[in-house]
Amino acid sequence: MSKVMDAKVLAVYPVAPETYYMELAAPDIARLAVPGQFVHVRCSDAQEPLLRRPLSIHMVSRPQGVLALLFRVVGKGTALLAQRQPGDSVNLMGPLGRGFTLPLPGSKVAVAAGGIGAAPLVFLVQELANLKCQVTVYVGARDKKNLLCDGQFAQLDAEVVIATDDGSLGFKGTVPELMRRHLDWRRTAMCYVCGPRAMMQEVSAMLSEADVPGEVSLEEKMGCGVGACLSCAVQIQHHGEISTKRVCADGPVFPSWQVVWE
Ligand SMILES: Cc1cc2nc3c(=O)[nH]c(=O)nc-3n(C[C@H](O)[C@H](O)[C@H](O)COP(=O)(O)OP(=O)(O)OC[C@H]3O[C@@H](n4cnc5c(N)ncnc54)[C@H](O)[C@@H]3O)c2cc1C
Ligand code: FES
Known part of the structure; x- marks a missing residue:
């Protein structure tokens, strides 16, 4: 069941070029949310933009009733959201949608994160850590400055393998190229993917070839x-x-x- 609520902004700050982390007090949504779900956000109290904008649930802290978002400014709605200050309120509808299917405890899983696609995968890796899964996260970005969430994945005890298009950090190339070289599919029970469409398509084709189940967001x-x-x-x-x-x-x-x- 989803809720509509005014959530108070607890923190908001840039973490990469045009990319913001926002923490909100939203206990009802934090309590109900599962990884892969999203909230539909009213980015402004004014008429424009009228429509809500979907943003993935990046992390939750259920005891504190806190929900975090990670978003890239690409247009009017996200630009207005980035201007919110601590103490302001943001109207949220959520949690919405169907999230990731969690594997059996202790499974060996691969996670592929491309650019802002890392946003929903931190919450997923939180839950995989609770299930004592062995997690390898392949994180990609166009360059080192735009790399997201690698530190958070490492803090959750995941193995983190980095790819950047320009080679400024880690493997020089794309996440699918890196996975092709690094991943032992025979030992992988499940793969979760979120990123640019071309990347998700390429990883999905590799999963079908290797006969490994996967999910894309x-x-x-x-x-x-x-x-x-x-x-x-x-x-x-x-x-x-x-x-x-x-x-x-x-x-x-x-x-x-x-x-x-x-
Ligand atoms: C389920 C879901 C979860 C998402 N989670 C995140 C997240 O965690 N962090 C994040 O930064 N973004 C996320 N997005 C994308 C985000 O919703 C859009 O970037 C946002 O709606 C753009 O709003 P805007 O008003 O700033 O830009 P607009 O002015 O509406 O559009 C600017 C540009 O972005 C493109 N665009 C707008 N909406 C989307 C969309 N939904 N998908 C692809 N392109 C779009 C437009 O075609 C246009 O080129 C998610 C989208 C979906 C559907
Ligand atoms: S946004 Fe209306 S049916 Fe999905």
Whole structure:
């Protein structure tokens, strides 16, 4: 069940170019949320932008009732959100959507994070750590300055392997290229992916080849956020049949082999 609430901003600060971390007091949402879900955020109290913006739940602290977001400023809504100050309130609807399927305790899992796609994966790795899973996170960015969450993943006892497009840190190349060289698929029970569409498509193809189950978190522009308007429709195949699903209500997390990428 989701809630609509005014959440007080506890902290907000930049962590990378055009990228902000925001902490909010949202005990009801923090209590209910599972990794991979999102909140639909009213970025401004003014008329514009009218529509809420979907942002993944980056982390929660249930005892403190705190929810964290990590977002990149790409347009009007996210720019207005970044201007909020501690003490301001932000209207949230959530938690929304279907999150990641958690593996059996102790499983060996791979996580692939590309750019701002790292945002929902910190909460996931938190839960994987609670399940005593052996986690390797492949984190990629265009360069060292734009690398996100590598420190948080390491603090959660994950093995962290870095790729940057320009080689300014770690492997020079993309996350799929790095995974192809580094990962032993035979010893991997599950793989979770969030990042640019091309990266998710390439990792999904590798997963299908290796016959390893995987999940991807899709992004589409959203209207209502609750399954009513169909603005977030995607094509999903299941048992050879293609059907339309809504990223907000049926996802945003889908099995990697079910996504129709074209
Ligand atoms: C389930 C979900 C979770 C998300 N989680 C995060 C997150 O944790 N952190 C984060 O930074 N972003 C996240 N996004 C993307 C975020 O919602 C958009 O960046 C945001 O809505 C842009 O709003 P805006 O008003 O700033 O930009 P707009 O002015 O609306 O758009 C600016 C540009 O961004 C593109 N854009 C807008 N919305 C989306 C979208 N949903 N997907 C892809 N491109 C879009 C537009 O086509 C345009 O080119 C998520 C999206 C979804 C669907
Ligand atoms: S945003 Fe309205 S159905 Fe998904």
